[in-house]
Amino acid sequence: MTDSSTAQSSVDFRPYLDVARKIGGGIFMLILTFIGLTAITFIIGRIMPNDPVVAIVGDRASKEVYDAMYLQLGLDKPIWQQYLIFLGDILRGDFGSSVMTGQPVLEDIKRFFPATLELATIATVVGMIIGIPAGVLAAVRQGTLIDHVVRVVGLLGHSIPIFWLGMVALLVFYAKLDWVAGPGRIDFFYDGIVDPVTGVIMIDAAIAGEWDVFHNALSHVILPASMLAIYSLAYIARMTRSFMLDQLNQEYVLTARVKGLREGTVIWYHAFRNVLVQLITIIGLTYASLLEGSVLTETVFAWPGIGQYITNSLFNADMNAVIGGTLVVGISFVFINMLSDMLYRIVDPRAK
């Protein structure tokens, strides 16, 4: 027991200290993961290609040119020093220039990343809006038709090759039925009408009051976002169902029911509040995996996002762009995961 007189006279700081420790632990892990991620991309980009100098100057360059580039790349320095230089460049936002676009990789990423964020955000929000109620309903009505439907959809969403489904959806809804716009982010006709403020065309169009552009952009985004939403919906519904079943089997739910509380109160006020805490991690995980999972969807829908940028650069052997893109997606992925994990630990007092 600590001295109780001091605890009475002043505010009890222990909960805050606890939160601070959790945040500190999270940041420590974030830094470690960041170092690991940069180390791996460093290995991929600098050490594994047979000869980075030849990759830049070509194999017919003279000895002088070769040596100059060798020194310029810092390849005469020890590996650890090269890594530190690489790390310093990244921290300053210098990913080098892209051979394909001729621009600094960071500029390219600024242009392509909002498109990916747009897709992933819409898909996650749709997944939450449909997935959470579906999961709760399936758990409450366990064993009924609705439960089976949710389970089957959940399994299908995890078994379907999304890129293939996207192709089939394009065939049906664009080519045959003509309900939605085709590949790309916006029709050529509407391109460049609104000034990019946020980089998300729909928001920019709404700000500018250009509703034609807004509708066109919406019509383009529906299909790819739905494809990703199927994945997020399946995962969120499945996890919500299983968390909810766990809670409904607990004794406090029985107590609440015995006390005569209405079923709605028991489900949404008592049980669901505990589920919500667990769902933070799941939603964070979904969002992060959609950021990287959009690579294939972007390819199918010719969506000018970071995934398409990485794959295009890859086929043009544009290593700076590949490494830069991988790092940016990787860092976002790690950051979102750590953030949701930290949030969970702070919100849920049971987490250690």
Next chain:
Amino acid sequence: MSQSSLGHESSWLLADTPRNAFQAKCQRIYIGWLAFKGNPIAMFGLAIVLFLCFVALFAPWIAGGDGTTQDLANRLAPPSAEHWFGTDELGRDIFARIVWGSRVTLYIIFLVSIIVMPIGLIIGTTAGLLGGVVDATLMRITDIFLAFPRLILALAFVAVLGPGLENAVLAIALTTWSPYARLARAETLTLRNSEYIMAAQIMGASRIRILFAHIMPMCLSSTIVRLTLDMAGIILTAAGLGFLGLGAQPPLAEWGAMIASGRDYLLDQWWVPTIPGIAILVVSLGFNLLGDGLRDVLDPRSSGGH
């Protein structure tokens, strides 16, 4: 026990008090199998996976030829009695290519499993058994890998290693092993202080012997269940890499690559890219159903029960 245990086969398997460790083990498997058998969805999953193995094993007899025979006079033919799934842009029989593609899928599954399981088991059990600094270091490394984006990193790996089936598998494996290490460590921690480990220690077994002979076999079942559940994701990632042109290379009949090459014919010859997609869907669904069923049997709590 007054009754003879040599009676009917199932009475030996269901006896209340097993006579030896072997009987106890058989009983556990048999009771698990009974529970598994009662789950029609899981049985359906098992049937799909077994069917995949059957098709892959007997591919030459089922398909005939090797799935690369071209017949340019008969390209993009619709499904018919002769070509059940039609033919592709080079006049190759799509049915035969699907059948041969099942071998590629099994090959991917096999390769990923034999890379991921040993790495995960060795790192996890070592960390759990030794504890202290070793544990902390290994687990931080595992956490770092756990936080990595899988597809993007696999993409970057393949970019450097060069496209190809083996490189794609290697890239997938390098980004998949970490949850297995966590799982094996957690199991090891619960086993570490159990009496049979102490008995082995007292009898002078070395740490390496305890690790490989006494702890690892116990972690195997949960690892296999987890791998079955992950297998759908692995198949989808491999197919995705194949679709991007970074996995299996032509003329190998890999389903993802078949979708990619059939993409241009989607509008008028829908069967060319559609059928390989259905094959991927069926197989990964099979693994998901099987994994779900196995988990229900081995760990009834986590799935929410029935």
